[in-house]
Amino acid sequence: MxxxxxxxxxxxxxxxREASRPGESTSDTLHQALRLLDHEPWLEQFHADAERLKDEDVNAEPEAW
Incomplete structure (x- = not known):
């Protein structure tokens, strides 16, 4: 590559400048930013699922086992 x-x-x-931690290089900061971007779709799905299931009462459902 x-x-x-x-x-x-x-x-x-x-x-x-604002995103860098002390002692962190620009490359380190960019690596971290790319990982956050990669994680963002998962996080958006998590929030959507949490919103959709916020009123779910698992105690009202029968035991699965």
Whole structure:
């Protein structure tokens, strides 16, 4: 895989500055951001399921075993 390069805008640089933890490189910050983006669809589904099931009463259902 080849290296990915980009020229950050002033806004990109601000976001990287604010998102970086002490001692973390820009690459580390971008890696973390990519993992969060990958996790986002799962999180959205979790919230949708939680909203759909918020009134479900599992105690009212018969035991499965």
């Amino acid at each position: 080849s290296s990915i390069r980009f020229r950050p805008t002033a806004e990109d640089e601000r976001i990287l």
